[in-house]
Amino acid sequence: MDLVGVAEIRDMLGGISRQRVSIIANSKGFPDPVAVLAMGKVWRRRDVARWIAEHRPDQAD
Structure with a gap:
């Protein structure tokens, strides 16, 4: 399981x-x-990446 905290979400x-x-x-x-x-x-x-893609597509990887 690939986990992220606030610092990784910031990136x-x-x-x-x-x-x-x-x-x-x-x-x-x-x-x-x-x-x-x-x-x-x-x-x-993956949950955070999905949220970013849906709510902030200009910031998606």
Whole structure:
């Protein structure tokens, strides 16, 4: 399972701020995290990539 945290999502979204990533990740419609660890939430990369392709196609890989 390929997991990502806020730092990786930031890179996937073209280097936006960590604060902006946190706002997006907590918004309605963003994939639910698969776990919450001491370092923060983690998501499946494929779920986040799908969300980016659907909601921010100009930032998709």
